[in-house]
Amino acid sequence: MNQQPSSGHGGVDRRGFLKLGVWGGAALAVGAGATTLLTGCSSDPGPASGYKHLRDKDVTLLRPLMSPLLGGGLEAVDGAGPDQALQAFDRLLQGGTDGQRGQLFQLLDLMQLGAARWWITGTWAHFEEQGDAQLLKTLAQWANNDSGFPKLAFKGLTQPIVMAWYVTPEAALTTGYPGPPIVGSGTASA
Amino acid sequence: MQDLSTLKIQNIADPWDNAGDKWDLIDGATVTGDRTLEADVVIIGTGAGGGVSAEILSAAGLKVILVEAGRLTSSRDFTLNEGDAYRRLYQEGAMRATKDGAITILQGRTVGGTTVVNWTSSFRTPKETLNHWRDRFGVDNTGRADLDPYFQRMEEQLGIEPWAMPANANNDVIKRGCEKLGWDWSVIPRNVRGCWNIGYCGMGCPTNAKQSMLVTTLPAAMEAGATLIHSARADKLVHDGTRVSAVQVTPLGHDRNPTGATVTLKAPTIIAAGGGIQTPALLLRSEVPDPDGRVGKRTFLHVTSFAFGRYDREIAPYYGAPQSLHSDQFTFTGGVDGPIGYKLEMMPLHPGLTGALLGGFGKEAREHITALPNTAASIALLRDGFHEESPGGTVELRDNGEPVLDYPVTDYLLDGARRSLSSQVEMQFAAGARAVRPGHIRAPFYTSWAQAREAMAGLSYQALDVPLGSAHVMGGCPMGDEQRGLVDAQGRYRHLENLYVFDGSVFPTSLGVNPQLSIYGLSARNATALAERLRA
Numbered sequence: 206m207n208q209q210p211s212s213g214h215g216g217v218d219r220r221g222f223l224k225l226g227v228w229g230g231a232a233l234a235v236g237a238g239a240t241t242l243l244t245g246c247s248s249d250p251g252p253a254s255g256y257k258h259l260r261d262k263d264v265t266l267l268r269p270l271m272s273p274l275l276g277g278g279l280e281a282v283d284g285a286g287p288d289q290a291l292q293a294f295d296r297l298l299q300g301g302t303d304g305q306r307g308q309l310f311q312l313l314d315l316m317q318l319g320a321a322r323w324w325i326t327g328t329w330a331h332f333e334e335q336g337d338a339q340l341l342k343t344l345a346q347w348a349n350n351d352s353g354f355p356k357l358a359f360k361g362l363t364q365p366i367v368m369a370w371y372v373t374p375e376a377a378l379t380t381g382y383p384g385p386p387i388v389g390s391g392t393a394s395a
Numbered sequence: 396m397q398d399l400s401t402l403k404i405q406n407i408a409d410p411w412d413n414a415g416d417k418w419d420l421i422d423g424a425t426v427t428g429d430r431t432l433e434a435d436v437v438i439i440g441t442g443a444g445g446g447v448s449a450e451i452l453s454a455a456g457l458k459v460i461l462v463e464a465g466r467l468t469s470s471r472d473f474t475l476n477e478g479d480a481y482r483r484l485y486q487e488g489a490m491r492a493t494k495d496g497a498i499t500i501l502q503g504r505t506v507g508g509t510t511v512v513n514w515t516s517s518f519r520t521p522k523e524t525l526n527h528w529r530d531r532f533g534v535d536n537t538g539r540a541d542l543d544p545y546f547q548r549m550e551e552q553l554g555i556e557p558w559a560m561p562a563n564a565n566n567d568v569i570k571r572g573c574e575k576l577g578w579d580w581s582v583i584p585r586n587v588r589g590c591w592n593i594g595y596c597g598m599g600c601p602t603n604a605k606q607s608m609l610v611t612t613l614p615a616a617m618e619a620g621a622t623l624i625h626s627a628r629a630d631k632l633v634h635d636g637t638r639v640s641a642v643q644v645t646p647l648g649h650d651r652n653p654t655g656a657t658v659t660l661k662a663p664t665i666i667a668a669g670g671g672i673q674t675p676a677l678l679l680r681s682e683v684p685d686p687d688g689r690v691g692k693r694t695f696l697h698v699t700s701f702a703f704g705r706y707d708r709e710i711a712p713y714y715g716a717p718q719s720l721h722s723d724q725f726t727f728t729g730g731v732d733g734p735i736g737y738k739l740e741m742m743p744l745h746p747g748l749t750g751a752l753l754g755g756f757g758k759e760a761r762e763h764i765t766a767l768p769n770t771a772a773s774i775a776l777l778r779d780g781f782h783e784e785s786p787g788g789t790v791e792l793r794d795n796g797e798p799v800l801d802y803p804v805t806d807y808l809l810d811g812a813r814r815s816l817s818s819q820v821e822m823q824f825a826a827g828a829r830a831v832r833p834g835h836i837r838a839p840f841y842t843s844w845a846q847a848r849e850a851m852a853g854l855s856y857q858a859l860d861v862p863l864g865s866a867h868v869m870g871g872c873p874m875g876d877e878q879r880g881l882v883d884a885q886g887r888y889r890h891l892e893n894l895y896v897f898d899g900s901v902f903p904t905s906l907g908v909n910p911q912l913s914i915y916g917l918s919a920r921n922a923t924a925l926a927e928r929l930r931a
Contacts, residue, residue, distance in 0.1 A: 276757035278764070293478075300481055300488020304793040344756045348836075356836075356859040357496045364751045365490055371764065372478035372747030380746045381768040382713055384400035385475035386593055388601045 256291075258298040258306060263313045264291055267366075269332040273340040274363060275370055281379040290370050297369035309365075312358055325355045396768070397711040399593055404601050410614040411469040418617040422467070423626035423646030423654065430658050432622065434460040435929065437642050437662040439629040439677065441465075442508020443914035444898030445668035446608030446616070447549070448922040453619035455926035460660055461613075461621060462644055464628040464673075465505035469609060473599030477747045480598035484512050486672075489748075493788060493802040497858040498698060499751075500672075500800070501866040505599075506625050507609030508670060510911060513866070514596045514717040514743065515585040515605055517555040518908035519546045519916070523731045527781060532903040533876025537884045542916050545923075549915040553606035554588040557581075563594070563715025566741045568704065568771045570720055572822035573739075578724040583740075585716065586911070594714040594743055626651075627658060630796070632665065632681040632894065639665045639894050664929060666895045667888075668918075671695075671868030674900040675790040676798035678872065684890035689881050691790030693873055694800055695905040696865035697776040700812045701742070701752055702819035703763075704771045704828035705840060712771055717743035718909075725775075725818055726907050732782050735811035737775040738907060739818065744772050752862060754836060763840075773823060775815030780870065780904030782807060790871050800868075804858040812861045813851075820847045834862045867910050872900040879903075886921040897921055 253261040271287035272279050279285050298306055315321045323329045327346035328339070335343060347359050370376050378384055414420050435457040438445045445461060453459045468483055481489035484505045491500040503509035520542065528534040549555070562570065562582075573580035590604040603610050617623060626647045633641040642665060644658040667674045675691035683690065722739040729736055744767060752772075753763045763770075779785045788802025816833035821844055823831045830840035831847060835854055841847035854860070872888075874880050881889060882901050888894040897918040899910050906913055 274756045276759070276761035278761050296478060297481070297488060297490070300483070300485065301490050302487050302797050304795055304797040304799070305487050305490060341757060348756060353859065360754070360859060360862075361496050363756060364754065367754075367756075367760070368489075368747045368751035369478070370747075371750040372476070372481065372745075374476060377477065377746040380749070380764050381766070382746050383396070383398040385595065385598075386399045386402035386404050386601070388404045388473065388475055389471060 256295045259291060259295050260310075262317060263310070266313060266316060266332060267291060267294075269335065269340060270344070271366075273337055273344055274366060278370060278376060278379065282375045285375065290366065293369040293373050293376075294366050297365055297372070309361070312361060316358075325350075325358050396709060397714050399714055402593070404591070407470050407602055409470045409603060410610055411467065412471070414467075414617070419620070419622040420467070420617070421622065421624040421627075423624055423658075424648045426627070426646040426656050426658060427654050429656050431661065432460055432658065433661045434458040434622065435662060436460070436664045436666060437462065437660045438666045438668055439642060440508060440668035440670060440673065440898060441506050441613060441623070441625075442503060442608060442668065442670050442898065443510050443911050444670070444918040445666070446507065446510065446612035447915050447918040448666055448668060448897045449616035449621055450612035450619070451919060451922040452926050452929075453616040453621045455930055457926065457929060459616060459621040460662065461616070461623045462627050462629050462642065462660060463506050463623065463625045464647070465503070465508075465625065467506040467623070467625040468599065470599070470601055470603045473595075473601045475595050475598050475601060477598065477745045480512070481747070484599055493800050494791070495801075495803075495858065497804050498696060498802055498863045498865055500696065500868060501864065502670070502672070502868055506623070507607050507613060510607035511599055511609050512597050513607075513909070513911060515587055516718045516721070516740070516909035517550070517553070517584045517586045517912040519543070520913040521727070521907050523727050524904065524906050527731050528874070528903050532873065532879045534874045534880070534884050534903065535876070537874070537917070542920060545916040545919040546912060549912060549919055550584070553586040553611060553915070555584050555586045555912065557584050558716055558719040560592055560716070562719040563712075564708065564710045565712040565715070565743065565771045566719045568773065568823060568826040569722055569739065569741060572826035573722050573724065575825040576822065578722055578822070580720055580722045580724075583719050583721050585719070590716065592716055594717055596717050597743060597745075624658065629669070629677055630680060632677065632683065634681065634683065634891055636684055638892055664893050664895070664925070666897050667872075668896070668898040669900075670898045671871050671900045672790055672798050672800055674896060674898055675871035676792060676796075679790065679792050680796050683888070683894075685881070686890065689873070691871050693780065693787045693903070694790055694802070694871040695780040695787045695869045695902070696802065697867040697869070697905050698779055698804075698808055698812075699777065699864045699866070700775050700815045700819070700861060701834035701864070702773050702816060702823060703753065703832045703834070703840075704773070704823035704826070705766055705830045706769050706771060706828055709768055710771045711768055712744035713767075717741075722822075725815070726778065734814075735782065735785065735807060736778045736907065737811060737815045737818075738778070739822065740774050740776065742772045742774045744770060752834070752864070754862060771823065771828070773819040775819055776867070776909075777808060777811045777815060778905055778907045779808065787870060804863070809856040809858075809861070812863065813856050816861070817848070817851060820844065820851065836860050836862070867899075867905070869899045869902040869905050869910055872896050873903040874901045875903055885924055895921070895925060
C-alpha cells in the first residue's frame with residue numbers, strides 16, 4: 206500500500222496530484238493498476254436504466270450507503286428508499302457539466318477498488334457486503350480520516366448526495382421547512 | 396410557526412410574456428443550421444455587466460446582439476423549488492467548486508446572470524478599495540467621485556434603498572449580537588421594488604420585485620431593438636492578434652448539449668461580459684494576445700466561512716428578505732492590506748443547501764437539519780486579493796474547454812477563516828443562541844461562548860477542515876496601468892483594439908462588499924463612454 210505523498214495541507218502534495226486531476230492523482234497513490242481504470246470514456250457503459258448519468262456500477266456501489274448516510278432522512282419520507290435518493294442525486298447531476306461529472310465518475314471508479322476503499326474509508330469490503338452497523342462504522346472512519354484525499358472524497362461525494370436529497374420537496378418538508386409559496390398554477394416539479 | 400406554503404403568487408406581470416412576438420429573440424435550442432449575424436456591438440453575457448451595457452448602447456442607437464449560454468427563464472418559470480433553481484439557474488448546477496474541492500461557488504447561469512439569483516445586497520465600492528486600486532494597480536479616474544454619479548444612477552434605476560421593513564429573525568441576529576458587543580452594524584440597501592419579503596431571491600424572484608437585469612436593463616435593451624440569443628455558448632473570439640472579427644457561438648439544446656450548428660456573430664466592437672471565470676475562460680480558449688500571461692490569474696472569491704446558531708425562538712431562515720443587515724466591524728480593521736478583513740452578513744437557509752453546508756452523516760446530521768426552523772446562519776466574506784499572500788486563484792481549462800478555478804487555500808486565508816469563525820460564534824451567542832457551531836468539520840455545537848472560545852483554539856485549520864463558499868467571483872482580467880492591467884480603466888483590452896471587458900472580472904482585487912452595484916456602476920460609466928466614442 207503506497208502512502209499518499211507527504212507534506213502540504215492535510216498530507217496532500219497539492220501541486221503534484223492536481224496535475225493529474227484530483228482522482229487521477231489518488232489512483233496513482235493507490236497503485237499503478239488503478240490508473241487504467243480512469244483512462245477515459247472508451248469503456249464507459251453509459252447510464253443505468255432509469256438514470257441519466259449514474260451508471261449501474263455507481264448505483265450498486267452507492268445504494269447501500271444511502272440509508273446510513275442520510276440517518277433517518279430517507280425513512281422520514283413515506284415509501285422512499287435508497288433508489289429515490291440515487292434518482293435525486295442523478296437529477297442534481299443533470300445541472301452539472303461533462304467535465305465536472307467526469308471528476309465524480311473518476312472518484313466512483315476509484316472506489317470500486319478494494320485498495321482505494323481501504324485507503325479512503327478504512328474498509329476493504331464492498332459496501333454491498335457491509336451491514337448497516339458496519340456501514341455506519343465505515344462512514345465514521347471515513348469522516349474522521351484526517352488525510353487529504355479521504356476528506357476530499359467524503360465531501361465530494363456526500364455533500365451533493367445530501368443536497369440532492371433535501372432539495373426534493375418531500376424530503377425538504379421533513380426538516381421542519383413548511384415549503385415555498387404556491388406560484389402560478391402551483392405545479393412544481395421535483 | 397411561520398408558514399408561507401399556502402401563500403399564492405399569481406397574476407404577476409412578466410416583461411418576457413410574448414417576448415418572441417415583440418422582440419428579436421433567438422432560442423439557441425431551435426438553431427440547427429449555421430447562421431451569421433451582424434451588429435454594431437456584440438455583448439457576451441447578460442448579467443450585471445452585459446445587461447447594463449446592452450441598455451446604454453441600445454439607447455444610443457447602436458445595434459446590439461447579446462449572447463447568453465444560459466436559457467431564458469423568467470418569473471413564470473420560477474417554481475421556488477430548490478432543485479429546479481440549482482439545475483436551471485446556476486453554473487454547474489450549484490455544484491461548481493474550486494479545483495481541489497475546498498470552496499463551493501454559487502454563480503448564476505441564466506439570462507440575467509447572477510443578478511437573477513443573488514440576495515439583492517447593493518453596496519457602492521468602498522473608497523478604501525478604489526484607492527488601493529489606484530495606488531497599487533494604477534487604475535486611474537476610478538475613485539468614488541468618478542463613480543458616484545453612476546452608482547446613483549443605478550440606485551435610482553434599480554430601486555436600491557436600505558431595507559425599510561423589519562429584518563427577519565435570521566438577520567436580526569446581526570443587530571442583537573452586534574448591539575450587545577458594541578460592534579458596527581447597519582441596514583443593507585436592496586435592489587427591490589414592492590418586495591413581498593418571502594425569501595426566495597436565490598431561486599429567481601417569482602414576483603419580479605427584485606430589480607435584476609432580467610426585468611430592467613435587458614427588457615429595455617430589447618425594446619430598443621437589441622437581439623438576444625440565449626442557450627448559446629460563446630466558444631471563441633476570432634482574431635488576428637490585433638482585432639476581433641467575430642465571435643464563434645455554439646447553440647445548445649434543452650439538455651445543454653450542442654445542437655450541431657455554429658452561429659457566427661460579427662461586429663466592429665465586442666464586449667466580454669461573462670463575469671469572473673467565464674470571461675477569462677473565453678479569452679483562454681481564444682488564445683488572445685496576453686504577453687505577461689495574466690488572463691485568469693488573480694481571480695478572487697470573497698471566500699466565505701459559515702457559522703450555525705440554534706435558538707429557542709423560531710428563526711425560519713428560509714423566509715424573509717435573505718440579507719438585510721450587515722456588520723463592517725472587521726472589514727477594514729487591519730488596514731486595507733493587512734491581515735485579511737471580513738464583512739459579516741447572514742445567509743438564507745433552504746433544506747438542500749443547508750444539508751450540504753452542515754455536512755456530516757447519519758443521526759447527528761439528521762438532528763442538525765431537522766432543527767432548521769430554529770437555525771440561523773451567519774457568514775463572513777473574506778476580502779481576498781489585497782495582500783501579497785492572497786494571490787487568489789487561476790482559471791484553467793479542462794480538456795473540453797470548460798473552466799475550472801485553481802484556488803489554493805493559503806495560510807493567510809485560513810487565518811482569516813479562523814478569526815471570522817470566532818467573530819461569528821461570539822456574535823451568535825451574544826444574539827442569544829442556545830448553541831453555535833462554527834463551520835469546521837471537527838467542531839460540534841458549543842453551548843457557550845466561553846466553551847467555544849477555548850475549544851476553537853484547539854482546532855486545526857487546513858483547507859478541507861473549514862467548509863468554504865463563494866457567491867462573488869471577481870478578477871481574472873484586471874484593470875490597471877500598462878504594467879499591471881489587462882484592461883484599462885475604460886474596460887478596453889490592452890492587446891486587442893476592439894475588445895472590451897465590462898464585468899466583475901476587471902476588478903484587480905475583491906471588493907469588501909457584495910459586488911453587483913460595483914459592476915453596475917463601473918459598466919454604466921464605461922458603456923456610456925464607449926457609446927459616445929462609437930457615435931462620434
